[in-house]
Amino acid sequence: xxxxxxxxxxxxADITATAGVSQGSFYHYFDSKEQVFREVAxxxxxxLTAPAGGDGVGDEGRAAPASEYERILGANRLYLxxxxxxxRIMGVxxxxxxxxDHVNQARMRRQKHFADRAxxxxxxxxxxxxxxPAVDPAIAALALGSMVARTAELWLVQGWxxxxxxxxxxxxSRLWANALGxxxxxxx
Numbered sequence: 696x697x698x699x700x701x702x703x704x705x706x707x708a709d710i711t712a713t714a715g716v717s718q719g720s721f722y723h724y725f726d727s728k729e730q731v732f733r734e735v736a737x738x739x740x741x742x743l744t745a746p747a748g749g750d751g752v753g754d755e756g757r758a759a760p761a762s763e764y765e766r767i768l769g770a771n772r773l774y775l776x777x778x779x780x781x782x783r784i785m786g787v788x789x790x791x792x793x794x795x796d797h798v799n800q801a802r803m804r805r806q807k808h809f810a811d812r813a814x815x816x817x818x819x820x821x822x823x824x825x826x827x828p829a830v831d832p833a834i835a836a837l838a839l840g841s842m843v844a845r846t847a848e849l850w851l852v853q854g855w856x857x858x859x860x861x862x863x864x865x866x867x868s869r870l871w872a873n874a875l876g877x878x879x880x881x882x883x
Contacts, residue, residue, distance in 0.1 A: 825877060
């Protein structure tokens with residue numbers, strides 16, 4: 696319902712009709728459409744940060760990454776695939792997050808999850824001598840994660856252009872790796 700009508704135009708009657716439940720049943724579980732939307736947003740944000748596999752969108756049949764670049768590529772591809780599978784509702788979540796603090800906090804938890812994971816990876820790569828030691832891990836994680844998230848929104852929600860998911864994942868991963876000073880194989 697939120698995907699087709701948006702948050703502002705969705706009514707409780709629309710939500711209950713789509714779900715096939717009475718309004719009384721709705722109000723037994725939820726106080727408002729804001730509350731049900733927050734549940735939807737929380738669930739989706741959690742799905743975006745879930746480990747690969749088990750969600751129907753992931754790395755089924757893919758081999759373990761052979762290089763750090765392939766690890767970055769796999770993570771970026773998984774994020775983009777999940778975002779693409781939920782692009783319509785992600786657009787509504789992005790919109791609502793600008794005026795609903797609860798939804799914004801859910802988005803920030805997702806961003807923080809990715810940033811923390813990326814920061815740990817940058818530190819690990821620096822300790823192994825694979826990444827530029829002059830790069831600040833926290834700032835790099837914020838910037839690179841934001842690049843991926845904003846690209847997904849512009850491309851998949853705003854309709855920036857019609858790209859192939861593998862091409863977008865490859866280019867974002869190449870930018871990621873180059874920013875850290877990682878060796879990247881030439882494109883094939």
